[in-house]
Amino acid sequence: MTAKNDFRYIGQPLPRREDRRFLIGKGRYLDDIAMPGALHACFVRSPHGHARILSVDCAAARAMPGVAGVFVGEDLACWTTSLRLAPPIEGLHPVEMTTLPIDKVRFHGDPVAVVLAEDRYVAEDAAERVEVEYEPIDSVVDTDSALRPDAPKVDEALSGNLVSHQFFSAGDIAARSAEAERIVEARFDLHRHTHSPMETRGCLADWDAGREHLTMHIGTQAPHPLRGQLAGRLRMRETQVTVISPDIGGAFGQKIALYREELAVAALSRHLARPVRWREDRMENLTSASHARETHCVTRASVRADGRILGLELELTEDFGAYCFYPANYMARVIAMILTGPYRINDYAFDVKVVLTNKCGNGPMRAPMAITSWVMDGTIDAVASDLGLEPLEVRRVNALRAEDLPFAMPTGEVLEDVTPLETLEAAAAAIDVPAFRQRQEEARQAGRLLGLGFCTVIESTTYGSQFYKAAGIPGSGHEAAWVRIEPSGVVNASVGLMGSGQGYETPLAQAVAEGLGVPTESVIVHMGHTDIAPYGMGSRGGRGATAGGGTLYLCAQKARDKALAIAAGMLNVNDAQGLRIHDGRIEQYLDAEWQHSGLTLSDVARRAYLDPTALPEGITPGLDVSLTYDPPPMTYSNATHACEVEIDPATGRLSIARYIVAEDCGTVLNPVVVKGQQQGAVAMGLSGALMEEVVYDSAGQNISATFADYLIASACEVPQIEILPMHTPNRRTPVGIKGMAEGGIMGSIGVIANAVNDALIPIGVRVEQLPLTPQRIRALLRAAECTDFRRTISETRMKTHDG
Incomplete structure (x- = not known):
């Protein structure tokens, strides 16, 4: 590990580079992406906390001018698979849900139908014309009520409302109680919150019928896992789906999962071979997002x-x-x-x-x-x-x-x-x-x-x-990165994260700069595009710096080592020992001090790309490296x-x-x-x-x-x-x-x-x-x-x- 005092770029209080575009109003959010001919989606939501769906009458809504279609749970079930969660964890019951409810709604705000129209206002008006007949069921709204033997079941497929129950014991609790001066009991009740990001959920799905390819523009913290979920539930290959995440106006964990609304929008774009976009309003976000x-x-x-x-x-x-x-x-x-x-x-x-x-x-x-x-x-x-x-x-x-x-x-x-x-x-x-x-x-x-x-x-x-495996939770904690030194010597890099306001662009560039030995301003980090970024697990928890920054740093070191191997050949020295990259210059350790060799990283990059026959034996053309890293x-x-x-x-x-x-x-x-x-x-x-x-x-x-x-x-x-x-x-x-x-x-x-x-x-x-x-x-x-x-x-x- 590098000593703290040896860092040149890491630890510098550089201003966040993305702030300029945000402050001058030039950020590119989902609603800034123009898509001619896109339909607008609006969801019909349940006014009940718990009710059976007896019928859904869409005729009046479909007859309105500008309405392209109204779709219900049975329609979406034809085009998508159900989400089934059944990890092999003792005490955890398998659960499954369809894309939209078919038989009953389970909470106030549950989406029952979706209307597509030429503009958002028509879609919202038409949604009010959809007539849903419900048979209300008693709701369970607290855990004590839910655990009663006679409580209505939220999920009819389960034997009760207890979906997970785990025990653990280490040491001898009974012995410790017996020898204690006293037993102190304390209670803690943390109430229900919601994320309330400035930018609510939304997406823009664009199906290319000729290529049979879906492009999904969506503010997501985890582009690659979302792509995998989309492809799987649409019965498609991952190569048929591209997820592009523009600037995100906050997420706080709410924009990780693939939600039912987003899946429905993607399925309908494919079904109608037209772009479809959706943006929830604030009330929907507070009641129905997460x-x-x-x-x-x-x-x-x-x-x-x-x-x-x-x-x-x-x-x-x-x-x-x-x-x-x-x-x-x-x-x-x-x-x-x-x-x-x-x-x-x-x-x-x-x-x-x-x-x-x-x-x-x-x-x-x-x-x-x-x-x-x-x-x-x-x-x-x-x-x-x-x-x-x-x-x-x-x-x-x-x-x-x-x-x-x-x-x-x-x-x-x-x-x-x-x-x-x-x-x-x-x-x-x-x-x-x-x-x-x-x-x-x-x-x-x-x-x-x-x-x-x-x-x-x-x-x-x-x-x-290893944490996920030990905890019995499906998932991976690894991260991936690539670093490419272009022929001019500037640096492009990418990692599987996606920022939603954390300010990743600057500190991640500093990690690359430190590992490679170039000024931070010469590094650009690309995120949020599954066709560009390597497969990574996205932004969640506090992993951005350790997994993301750590992986980029290691990848940049790998690129540095290759660049120095080429530089050694250019300097006619046996190996890269005694060479380093410092502020983009190749330096040699001579006479007990670091001296400029006369070469720059740009010189090395031009040799790597444009004169590959002059490269040392065993060195491949180019300066493009990738690396995966699984942290502790x-x-x-x-x-x-x-x-x-x-x-x-x-x-x-x-x-x-x-x-x-x-x-x-x-x-x-x-x-x-x-x-x-x-x-x-x-x-x-x-x-x-x-x-x-x-x-x-x-x-x-x-x-x-x-x-x-x-x-x-x-x-x-x-x-x-x-x-x-x-x-x-x-x-x-x-x-x-x-x-x-x-x-x-x-x-x-x-x-x-x-x-x-x-x-x-x-x-x-x-x-x-x-x-x-x-x-x-x-x-x-x-x-x-x-x-x-x-x-x-x-x-x-x-x-x-x-x-």
């Missing part, structure tokens, strides 16, 4: 008197919604596997249930394991509260230390090159905990509620192939979040006085991009913890389907975020990259809840459910038995008024 989270956890910690956790038990229940676009155990399994995170816990057991309900189906959202750190650090706080200890000290007692590494978590996951205690101490020092406790006590005497929270995060990032089973970054809050007892309003993140995410490709990702993740986590919530009523109606009801934090609600960089390299990845971008969500959810609970200690109540809206906090205050504290508040206000 949801996330909604996880209920209970922990039981067996603890000593000093707060040391001897054993830990987890019960987790996840509401997965009505359909499975991913194996149902996927997100919950990761939470359970990494839960113990930054703490020395050897005895651990979990019981994980995933349940179907009549809600929009769940999928990964930025940090699918978001609840993990709240559950673990919230349990630490519950232990401290139960034992009357300082929460910081309980963390110190349990924290992993340098001498503990590498540390095998009870589930077998190995932590190495992480610094959880170091980031904890840095955050605690920055806050000055003793000084805060003094201010907190003075504030309480004055009737004010101040709280301090900590949350230490172990963020799983890369997900190598898992890499981890870590951070500690610290947050000071104040709660207004009269209204429940929460204000954040200070927010600190001590972060270790390994070698940083570009600090500008990394800082933006850290700030964005914290903002997104706080927004979800304080404001966002998908709400269904008892009939399965989504009553949060507009931005008037589904609230998202603006810049006014997000505090200033102080970041303390504490980066240490990973010894098993190229240049020491660890990855990051989801830990900010994990930490912010946990730290804000912990800070609120710290403030509420005098009240005698504990937050167990998010979001932390003023209404929810005020309800806790009203319900609490806290006469003395109320008297203090009242007396303080009277004194203030008199003064």
Whole structure:
């Protein structure tokens, strides 16, 4: 691994090169792609949470001028295959779904029919003329109801609504319970979110009947896997499908899967031999795209008197919604596997249930394991509260230390090159905990509620192939890249990722520049086109830097080695030892220093392409190399979040006085991009913890389907975020990259809840459910038995008024 101080291009704070086109309005998004003659699709959606489809009358819609056709589930079933998910995982039941529902709808917003028309307005008008007769069925909208023996079945093919159930135990939980000072139980209820990207889902399918080829323009995080799904479900070869992803206005995990609407659009383009485009509106996105989270956890910690956790038990229940676009155990399994995170816990057991309900189906959202750190650090706080200890000290007692590494978590996951205690101490020092406790006590005497929270995060990032195999989850974690030095010496490169706002173009170019030895500005990275980019697993989790940047770096080194072999021949030296490429120049190590040889990379490239007979023996023409790389089973970054809050007892309003993140995410490709990702993740986590919530009523109606009801934090609600960089390299990845971008969500959810609970200690109540809206906090205050504290508040206000 290259020493950090040796980097020339990696680590430079270069501005994001894609920002120019975005800022001047020249980005190229899906709706900027003109396609003459394209039909517009509009979907007819169920107004019921659960109902049988008795009939669909399309006659009136088909008769409208400008309507090219109306199609239902039976039509699409003729042209596409069903999606069947049946990985061989114990306790996971196989599930299957048709492209559009045929017999019944399972959630409010389920697509029942699709209208194609000459323009979007006609399509929407015609959709309102489609008459669907339903027979409503009772909806199940929470996991408790869904698990009752007499509950209506969401999926008729299953014996019940429990779609996945896994157990695990390591060590001797019973023995640890028996020797414990006490058992501390804590509850955590993370509510349902949705992704809300600025750009909603959409696609443009163009079937070429002459070539029998489909070109799919779609904002997707994983172009190659999507191509494979499209080809398979359309009964086509992958060579008949090209996926092109233009600029994407946000994704956050929502644009990975092939959704039913997109498959229907592709099938109809092929059926009608015409281009078809679709763009969902905001209400469709909020009700029908994909949801996330909604996880209920209970922990039981067996603890000593000093707060040391001897054993830990987890019960987790996840509401997965009505359909499975991913194996149902996927997100919950990761939470359970990494839960113990930054703490020395050897005895651990979990019981994980995933349940179907009549809600929009769940999928990964930025940090699918978001609840993990709240559950673990919230349990630490519950232990401290139960034992009357300082929460910081309980963390110190349990924290992993340098001498503990590498540390095998009870589930077998190995932590190495992480610094959880170091980031904890840095955050605690920055806050000055003793000084805060003094201010907190003075504030309480004055009737004010101040709280301090900590949350230490172990963020799983890369997900190598071995992780998927060990977890029993189908998938690969490898990545692929190619690097081509053109005859002029400029560099084209490509990788199987696709950015959706992360700023990949600059840091990935820096990784190529570092590996090759050329200025970053001479490198262009191509992504998002399956006919150009090599087959890769796309953007998800925190794998962009480690898998994508690491693969490009290694591939660039391979290209460098070939270029230097050619240069050696041009310089009449025996081999490339003592040669390097530096800023695009070939340099020799002579007289104990690097000297310019008189050759440039451009000279070498011209020889490689235009004079192949002069190449050294065994060297093939050209400078075009490719490489695949499978990273370690898992890499981890870590951070500690610290947050000071104040709660207004009269209204429940929460204000954040200070927010600190001590972060270790390994070698940083570009600090500008990394800082933006850290700030964005914290903002997104706080927004979800304080404001966002998908709400269904008892009939399965989504009553949060507009931005008037589904609230998202603006810049006014997000505090200033102080970041303390504490980066240490990973010894098993190229240049020491660890990855990051989801830990900010994990930490912010946990730290804000912990800070609120710290403030509420005098009240005698504990937050167990998010979001932390003023209404929810005020309800806790009203319900609490806290006469003395109320008297203090009242007396303080009277004194203030008199003064």
